[in-house]
Amino acid sequence: MRSERFNILEVNLFYLVIAILLLTFGGYFQKLNIKTGLLITEYVIVLFPLLIFLKLRNKDIKKVLRLNRLRIKHAFLIIVITLFMYPVAVFFNLLMMIIIRSFSVIKPLPIPTADSFHEYIGLFFIIAISAGICEEIFFRGMLLSAYEERFGKKAIVITAFLFGIFHFNLQNLFGPVVLGLIFGYLVYLTDSIYAGIIGHITNNGLAVTLAYMIRVLSSKFNLQSGAVSENTMPNVANMIGGLIFIGIVALIMGILAYLLIKVIREDMKIDDVKNRCDERYRIDAGIYSAKERFVHYAPLIVVFLIYVFICYIQF
Template sequence: MIEQEQMETRNQLTISEANTFFIILAVLFLTIGGYVQSRELISGLLITEFGIMALPILIYTAIRKKSVKEIFKFRKLQLKTIPKIIVLAALMLPAVAVANLVTIFIIELLGESIVSPVPTASSPSEFLLLFAVIAGSAGICEELFFRGAILNAFESDLGKKWGAIFSGLLFGIFHFNPQNLFGPILLGIMFAYLVQLTGSIFAGVIAHITNNGLAVTLGYVNNLFSTVDTSSSGVTLNSPSALIAVMGFYLMVAFVCLIGIRAVLRSLRKQYSVTKLWVDEPLTLKFKHYLPIALSLVIYALVIKLAYF
């Protein structure tokens, strides 16, 4: 019995540990991360991803003599799983677009949205650099933290279903961008589901790299064929009616893609001999579960006040 408890302790991070890291990293992300990225974007992103997101939690886990392999799910991924995950991540894009457009629509009704500059490549060398940094480093480091540490702590305490949902919520909140909230939440939940289904963190990494990589690629292709300089601009929709029209289009595409998403998930469940991954179980929340979300909402309120008022 004692040995079993010791094994569980080695294989799990506690909610308190996860919450502490989330709050500390959120502050570092907004302060040091924001500062280094404002000085030079590429090096700043690398410092943020590796120095803030990934290395601290890996070092802490090793120092505490916990099982890095179990907590971060470092397990091989079957080769035939990889193309399925890539297709699934691509099919998620329209749904993510709808989710983010809903957020922008709400902001437009209340005030005026602020276009967030998105770096795009204008040459092959820039494309490779942005792909490596925005898709590669973010896909690795953010998955280690959210689908590794955060997911491990919350699913150990609340079960797989609610662990995945909380992991997605915190992932979306951590972007600290009101216009980019619902999309990352949706992606975070799906990435967590894939990690749980395959038992490997690499499922989330591949899906994350695919999502970010497609965004970088679409930006590059747009630059190649556009006569307007869009190297550091975002998409501006000037009226609620235009937003509704675009949302309607993406919503129709998302419904079509949903058929493909269901087919891919069905194939993955069959491949991994899983009939039902998420069990319907009662949710019992304590203050420790609310804490990171509550503190993040305070930070969000400050971000919104500074940005929009």
């Protein structure tokens, strides 16, 4: 007989274990070879253990992961929504960088950039497709389902922050949180994990493509490219100017994305279902004592403390 509900303590412990494996074995293999290490991280550390965990817990994988059909119309809209939301994520990451710049040095994110078209295809598969599939199944699949049982729609916010923390980089915190909110809501609306996967692949694919195009243009016009040093970073005043410009673009794009999300929402006609589900979750959420709730979420506190420690040694 299949288990109907998640044990939230087990889910949080699983998140803690995966985070530790990411920082230890994942970090080790990525230092040896960044591309191979990323593949090991996504499939061996994130995806396969999750599927094994669900199987051992006798869960209905199709139901938990929302392996439901997604309308072609919605798939196209999600691609456009993600493209519109990209400046919004950049805006929030730049905001964090300005905060960091005011008291420390900004360091380049450890993301490889393609030097050739062949390498670009490989990085697109690793950073966009593999990460899009594995991370969405983890966060908007299992974690969203588990937290949705307890908190209803609030699970979107919770898993978005867990997604941001999972990157273990203060400079890259706000952007993933924003994208996690969008992907989570799209999965919630469509009841399909493919909404998150398509959005994630689009976002990461755009980042890989832009980095490759900048590298190609820099090489073609003999522009200096490479690692950013402390001396070449703009000052806070210039960064604030850039933040204002990107903020205007992000505001316009964000409004357009919201209008497209409304189209999907109207198509799904899901409001009554959500209200009934939220009422059921609110009733079930109060049956645990304060001590039990603390024990259940203690693994998340450990992950957060690890995150704080890593951010401290980074800056």
